[in-house]
Amino acid sequence: MAKISYKRHLAKTITWRILGTLDTICISWIITGNPLTGLKIGFSEVFTKMVLYYFHERLWIRVPIPESKKRHLAKTFSWRFIGTMDTILLSWLISGNPMVGLKIGGFEVISKIILYYVHERVWYRLNFGLIKRKLKNIKTKTASTFRKQKIKSIGKRDQVKKSNFGHKVG
Secondary structure, three states, X not given: OOOEOHHHHHHXXXXXXXXXXHHHHHHXXXXXXXXXXXXXXXXXXXXXXXXXXXXXXHHHOOOOXXXXXXXXXXXXXXXXXXXXXXXXXXXXXXXXXXXXXXXXXXXXXXXXXXXXXXXXHHHHHOOOOEHHHHHHHHHHHHHHHHHHHHHHHHHHHHHHHXXXXXXXXX
16 A cells, blocks of 8 residues: 555545535534524534544554455445444534434435545545655656657657658668
8 A cells, every 4th residue: 555644634634524514514404494503513523523534544544455446435434434423413412402413414324425435536546645656656657658759769760761762671
């Protein structure tokens, strides 16, 4: 696995939190019918979710499952369990109604699984904070460019040889 910097985990934490908070605000607003309650629930979980997500990322770096869609699905479900429990508790505390917490948590299970999986796949394609993968990509691109240039130069040399009196020399 590529060496991963803390900057990558922090960036993933922040981008996920923005998406997650917007989703929570919208769902909470729709379920409670009160935009202020939606904002309170959404913004209250910013800190708790960032801390939980950061440690979730740090724990998953130690899991010996190779980078794949299966790994992303496993991470998605483990994070969703942690995130849903946090949302249910915060929604219950803020609204004063355990059913509101359960409804918000229930809707979030579906919306956030989809959002998180897409977020993981996008970050998987980004090289930000992946030191070894960056170097590997640079080497691969350099080697690929060199091969293409070599093929072009061989093709040009053959054209020059053919252009001398209409037949290939050599």
